Amino acid sequence: MSAVATAARQRPRVGARAWAFTRHHALTVYSALFFLYLLLPIAVVMVFSFNNPSGRTNYTWERFTWDNWIHWDDVPGIRSAIVLSLEIALLASVVATVLGMLIALALVRYGFRGRGTTNLLIFLPLSTPEIVLGASLVTLFLNFNVVFGFWTILIAHIMFCISFAVVTIKARLIGFDRHLEEAAMDLGANEWATFRKVTLPLIAPAIFASLLLCFSISVDDFVVTYFNSGNEVTFPLFVWGSARVGAPPQVNVIGTAIFVVALGAMLINILLQTRRSKGAE
Amino acid sequence: GGGGSDASEGTTSVERKLAKTLRMSNWTLYIDVKGKRHPTLEQFEKKTGVHVKYTEDIDGNASFFGKIQPQLQRGQSVDRDIIVMTDNSRYPSLLIDKGWVEKLDKSAIPNMKNLIAQQRHPAWDEDRDYSLPWQSGITGIGYNAKLTDPVKSIDDLLTDPKLKGKVGVLDDYSGTLTLVMLANGDDPGKVTDASFDRAIKKLQKASDSGQIRRFYGNSYKEDFAKGDLAATIAWSGDVAQLQFSNKNLQWDVPTEGGEIWTDNMFIPKGGNVYTASTFMNFVYDPKVAAQIEAYIQYICPVDGAKAAMLKLDPSLSKNRLIFPTKQMLDNVTSLDAKAFNNEKYLTTWNNLISA
Amino acid sequence: MGFLHRHRGLTPYLLLAPGIAWLALFFLVPLGFLAYQSLESGSIDFGYAFNWAWGNYWDAIHNYRRQFIRSFEYAGIATVLALVISYPVAYFIAFRGGRWKNLLLLCIVAPFFVTYLIRTLAWGTILSDNGFVVRTLHDLHLLGSDGRLLATSTAVVAGITYNFLPFMALPLYVSLEQIDSRLIEAAEDLYASKLQAFLRVTLPLSLPGVVAGTLLTFIPAAGDFVNAQLLGGTKQHMIGNVIQAKYLELIDYPAAAAMSFVLMAVILILVLAYARAVGTEQLTG
Amino acid sequence: MAVESRVETALEAPEAGRTVDVRLEHVTKRFGDEVVAVDDVSLEIERGSFFALLGPSGCGKTTTLRMIGGFEEPNEGAIYLGEEPVTGTPPYKRDVNTVFQSYALFPHLTTFENVAFGLRRRGVRGNDVRGRVEEILRIVGLAGFEKRKPRQLSGGQQQRVALARALVNRPRVLLLDEPLGALDLKFRKQMQLELKAIQHDLGITFVHVTHDQEEAMVMADRIAIMNQGRIEQLGAPSDLYERPQTAFVAGFLGISNLLPGTISGRGTVRLDDGTDVRVSPQALDGRTGRVAAGVRPEKIRLGHGEENRLTGRLLETAYVGVATQYVLETTAGKVSVYVQNSEPGAREQAPREISWSPDSTFVVDSTEGAE
């Protein structure tokens, strides 16, 4: 192969490569911009967590300080609020995801009487304005003389998270290859083992997505929580309440911290996994 | 209004014995703070042995009322001894009319004598049988001196073309209406259909023309601080805080007059009257009042607090947004209590702000 | 387990039982109270009485048609925007995410761990009339004469879009992630350009995700009030705001309840129409 | 040896009193209103035997297996495993393992874990698992592929994982749905021997779906030929091959020449061109009237050395490795002849006369159904 021929052969190839490269990266660049857009306000929140305002309002940048981070719980009530919120969000997302998954399995896998109705029932809580959702639940609790507090908040959160879980997991189950479950049963796995060893790993992305969604809905809910919280205060309640005087920078600290901790934990997890799989080879 | 239920009958002031715990609900960050603690509450505990379960779960009059209303309606206890609600809303009078709050045990509140004169006889609770002020504020006009000449009147605010789109108006029924009515030369203390309509029309015009940026809740502060609002109807206490960061932010009572509002302590049905009254008495001690005031910096309803403040923080005692001058206090009024519960007015108002 | 298999007809009901029981008790029963309430009349001062006050429904539809329409308009636009914005990213994570998939997913959701108010405050800072963004847009003559982004309908729609992105992106990801890339290869083999392969194969196969995402976005967005409240101007209020005001400010519980039912009914009708359009199997599995 | 043993078994008539392992009684399976995938099928499979299901694409083989495996319930009829009816018994309670036509490998598990799946479900642990999985992977030629995920294997390798995954469990009944279809001839032969050895050693009952008749003929004790959801004929391989009952079976098992005619006497069929063909009397099986006389191409000799004879004109010649195929146009119809390529150049002949023995002649009802 002469040099000329080689060069001639390579020219269009380089062009094609460049084109493919650009296109490949168009999506990457777009995604980067998307995350920038998504995370931009978080960056602002983060910046203002280091602000040292002279008054009680944290609206404009004044001076840098570490104080807010060092004394992150120097605002009475903020610590118990965030702890309560995290507890509720964790429990609610897990329970709602489990319940939602079961409903999704029933809806996708089986034809049964009442399937259409069930489907509609799933959409109803989504379409109910939060305020009446919260208020009417109050009526129920009052009728049964339930003491308002942790449990009523949890019940409410699970209630409105279920629909999100069902819809998300259903989106995955619809494309699921049933032959794999048949194969598992054929190999002696009962329903539960089949679910654990085959179904669950394959719908894991949906479970994870559902957990994330439910967590974020729960941890950010204000209206429904407000009505059913008794005199417990969750983090959003604290933040919305503090709006009258102006939220202290500690609120930014906590917001940033949840974000950073969640991301950090995930990052470490991924790196460990990579290490482990590399080590195994 | 309906009478109280059986459940609350037994817990009236008959028993003059302190409970173990006092349950108080208040607005967020609305009491003095030092580190992670509330000195006033600790002092009270030390003095009386009553533990205060203090919850900051009130974020709005309407929403808090909506939250406790179902229980009160059923005659159930709301598990609170003191709640704090603002008198420029319909809720204080509703609470009283419906019999959802207990009478104060005035004998346990000798310090009630320190209540400033202007606050002694509100229309909705003539003799302060059910309520006692916690803090007050004045609704006036705030402006950003860097962006505009001083805005002294509501008419300027709502019509000056230089301010177009940079004017904030509060979605607060009482505050905004009072100011506009005063500007119209009407008496807010005696609202008539005609004066109400005039006020609404004026606001509607300003809203339609784009003069008003939007009707704000608490969030006006942020836009004001950042300069998105050149002038706005504003609360004195807020501007007092904003000034620390931005000296250009000014506030004044409009020339035609401003509105005063007060957050009042109530004892909801089923609350422990004696313990609650004892607490009220405690915070009406001028020294305690000054200590609270030094932190929250609204307008203190306690006579003698200014004197006490002089010792605590002289600069604050001079701040007329915290200790308003007599002239300011003479120039403020409040809205006709009857207007608060007028469904027609409220509907009209809401149609204006949630267009 | 053997029991399950023997009574296969029962299995779906057993699966449904806990979740549906939860919804029935904590949603349907309260909804019953709400229905009852929606037919009451009276006022807070004089009490409410049940008297088949169907007029509440009529009033709801009649007096607030504008807000109803606006709600669906905003929710619709926001849904389409969210779909268009997040589809490529969901695609990117599903097909190019590799081992970073979960981290990227978390990145989509994590901003929402920060309370809405704080997030919106931050947007307020970014999009302030005196901020960098508005000034740049101004200089590019991309902004109208009132020269602002906040307190406009754009701001409300953008706020809804932003705040509902995860509800769109995650279901999309979930169904994109399971598409067999060999099918896309097959499409390309059959002369489908990248775009056509996407339109004819990837998109239809991700339809369950699209349907899930659009529903999870549109339905709650139609009842949303907080974005209009914090980002809107004087004329951007949605039906959620009206219901909020009816309930809290006017303490007109029957009206609020009736409006909620009207809202729910309209939403369900739209959902059914949507299901019919995209094929019920996508919706119902 | 395995091949040898097969021959023995195939020649034995099925004895009475042997245990039946799988029994289908009037089983029908419909999909929707229109598709009848399996239509009133009855069959018995003896314990430890090697049963092959043969039939054209879409005839209902997979559906039959799926019903035995427990993945579909029949609309009508009953299925027995051993003595027990298994309607409603879940797959995991049936001591049956399946090699799926579509493999159905678990995409999230490695080759090793795919194969170990069944063992683990039955509580086998640790080194036992390792030993057995590695053993079976070695047998299917996949030693060294333990860590690969299914997506990283070639088609044939995937099929072998599917095979190993079922074999490793040593179930009572093994259902194989075209388990060797993606393998090359050489390896397939090797696997056939392995399968026979396993069947022999462990006494497993094999139900084997294949489209490779030769495979069925070599391996199976009994073969069922299905067509359009029904069983056309069931019997030992040589029976089916040498004495097909229907034109479909004759045509399905290799090429056959079917010459239409009428039975003209004891042991004689008069073809439509007037030629008389001698057949063994039992081949007539009591038939009368119009029939077709059949003969396999490889049973025909070039030249006139045998009793039944035809002459014709050479139409086509094709070289197919082992043999050469001639197609002649005769007065009785087109006839194919296979001649082994014993020596190079054998295919250059241009034959005109052919002949075959009456013993190689079979008779079927009519020519409809076979092309």
Added chain:
Amino acid sequence: MAVESRVETALEAPEAGRTVDVRLEHVTKRFGDEVVAVDDVSLEIERGSFFALLGPSGCGKTTTLRMIGGFEEPNEGAIYLGEEPVTGTPPYKRDVNTVFQSYALFPHLTTFENVAFGLRRRGVRGNDVRGRVEEILRIVGLAGFEKRKPRQLSGGQQQRVALARALVNRPRVLLLDEPLGALDLKFRKQMQLELKAIQHDLGITFVHVTHDQEEAMVMADRIAIMNQGRIEQLGAPSDLYERPQTAFVAGFLGISNLLPGTISGRGTVRLDDGTDVRVSPQALDGRTGRVAAGVRPEKIRLGHGEENRLTGRLLETAYVGVATQYVLETTAGKVSVYVQNSEPGAREQAPREISWSPDSTFVVDSTEGAE
């Protein structure tokens, strides 16, 4: 007829000056660090020819096709379609269609829409589409299945949809990855004829991966035998069969007897037991020293009629439908013999002497690689 035409083409030597349609130059494809799926493969496929890729499972056939189709980029080397190098050219810009080994049918589309997919992408509309799709569905025997979704089809039916989906586009090059593997013999033969007819009529270049050697032999003009990513031998079918160059090729294309020995003179191999085997001089191909002499089982005759002879003891007999296989233990090693079952009872013989012609004898380098 199609078969006839094939024979002609197969016998012609590839002429110089014919256009090359597909060319691979030193193509290597690796997966990860360890797997070399395709290893320095070079080949040329002429326009309109039928090229078969044959090789054991996992040898790299699919990977080769996927590189031609554009689904994988080679790590090294270049691929040309016509005169153009196609590195980086996306699949949809290559006038190449593929029948995927895994079918890759679109699950959301009906049979009709699956088949119509390619046509619609190229702007064919309305009745044209309907006509062409129905025509091709008829050819693959799926008329009436238009409305079914892939999951409602049997395995073989799915494969036929995959075939139809590629065929209907009449591309310049058609890549078929075991396109008939799930079909029964009879239908497969029929489809083979159809494919040849289409190739003949439309001048499409076929690259056909199959594990069925007979299929390759019957259909292909040229065959490449791959092993472990490399091409072992490339040539016309009869060349490969009758003159394999390596033991692997000899062993892969059907059973062959390889008898180790040493070249002892012009046209003679002395086997290890001392027997001399005569071979044609060109078969030696210049080799010296140790080799193996090979002969196909079907070229061996029972009795001593031919020049090369061996005697031995009968070990096994197997009946395989068309023929009977004998395995004899001779002094030179085990020898398989195929004898056609010309008449019933032929298999009862117990042969001791075998012989074959020098022309049927080939010579390969050594016996490693073939069993």
